[in-house]
Amino acid sequence: MKKIINRPEDYTDDMLRGIYAAHSDLVRYVENDLRCYCTAKKKKGKVAIVTGGGTGHLPLFLGYVGEGLLDGCGVGSVFQSPSAEQIYNISKEVDAGAGILYIYGNYTGDIMNFDIAAEMCEMDGIQVKSIVGADDVNSASSENAGARRGVAGIFFMYKCAGAKAAKGGTLEEVLEAAEKAKENIRTVGFSLTPCVIPELGKSNFTLGENEMAMGMGIHGEPGVWNGPILTADELAEESLDTILKDMPVESGEEVAILVNGLGATSLEELYILSGSISKKLEAKKIAIYRTFVGEYATSMEMAGASVSLMRLDEEQKRLLDAPAYTPFYNQKG
Incomplete structure (x- = not known):
């Protein structure tokens, strides 16, 4: 194995430290957890969009947190899901009073943890809607399209939903933009x-x-x-x-x-x-x-x-x- 690393088990956190050091004006973390990755430029009254997934896919997932795109990202270890608690803590931080849309890939661990986080948010009075990317045609038949993996096409969902939120769209309108992108x-x-x-x-x-x-x-x-x-x-x-x-x-x-x-x-x-x-x-x-x-x-x-x-x-x-x-x-x- 030839990689520029310190200890293999520190790979994700060391990467995040480097990103925060280089881009502290744009992104930060919350709850003393490096893996709770958020925009540094929260906008009051805007629908917040949160994603998450494993390390190893940069710029997916955290690379799309910023202006005109997403507001937060739960960062898991390499090819592993972020925890429900991390997603929840990010959600509380980026909530700007207009609700939150979760957009993430169609993987079992992600679905489970985002669903738990959504339930926790609802208990706090934060409205959450969710949608999963499932664009990988070869991963399942058209009859079983709901089982398809979410891959690079999720970028288009981020882009459309992020632009709609930046224009002041409601939570329902932002979700609709993501759904329309997903279908196409x-x-x-x-x-x-x-x-x-x-x-x-x-x-x-x-x-x-x-x-x-x-x-x-x-x-x-x-x-x-x-x-x-x-x-x-x-x-x-x-x-x-x-x-x-x-x-x-x-x-x-x-x-x-x-x-x-x-x-x-x-x-x-x-x-x-x-x-x-x-x-x-x-x-x-x-x-x-x-x-x-x-x-x-x-x-x-x-x-x-x-x-x-x-x-x-x-x-x-x-x-x-x-x-x-x-x-x-x-x-x-």
Whole structure:
């Protein structure tokens, strides 16, 4: 294991100390718990949005706490859920009098702990609504879509809900923006190498030298096939075929594209893949409104990528275009 760390068991807290030291003007923690990560710029009367999940996916989840996006994040250990108490303490801190929306990935531990935190908040008179991201097409069939994993496409949910909250939307309106985004997002991912969890000190799965895994999850969950590495054009074709079969997009409709690196894939390669996707969408006469390329939801140092499509209407375009600023993400309006 080659990593820039101190003790493996201190990986998450040491990372957080570094973030707070570098960005103390933008983010802070509460209740003497480094893992209760919040914006330093609370806005009275605004719907607060809270997320959470395991370390190992930067900039997901905590990287989207900031202006125009989220207000707090529960930070778990590597690939582990934050506790219900942490989520509750964050919620109390960021509540600005207009209610709270929880947005998080569709994983058992997260669901359980966010549900407990919501119950605790309700006992304090804080209104909470919840929604889970579930955009990973290959993780479950369309008939069982509620079981799908939440992966990089959750960025679009954050963006739409965050923009609506920043514009003064009510809790119901912010939830509706997140729900509408969720209904129109699909993601396909693939890995080329495993990653190493610091406390394990070894890879969490294996792939051959010239082997890739289509549909692999961001925690190493099994994909739909393992086989020879495909070209960028072939990866784009299979990813889009899978997405468009599940979520048909008509000729002339507009979409946003998210090409996301999993941690060890160069930006050059991501742009090669993005070009292949754009070419194939243009051939189908599907209009591309906006393209996002970079690392949005990683898996430690896993090589690979994911492709997300979001089908758009005029309102969603405005929400995607709204300004946002965090230590990890900056978008001008």
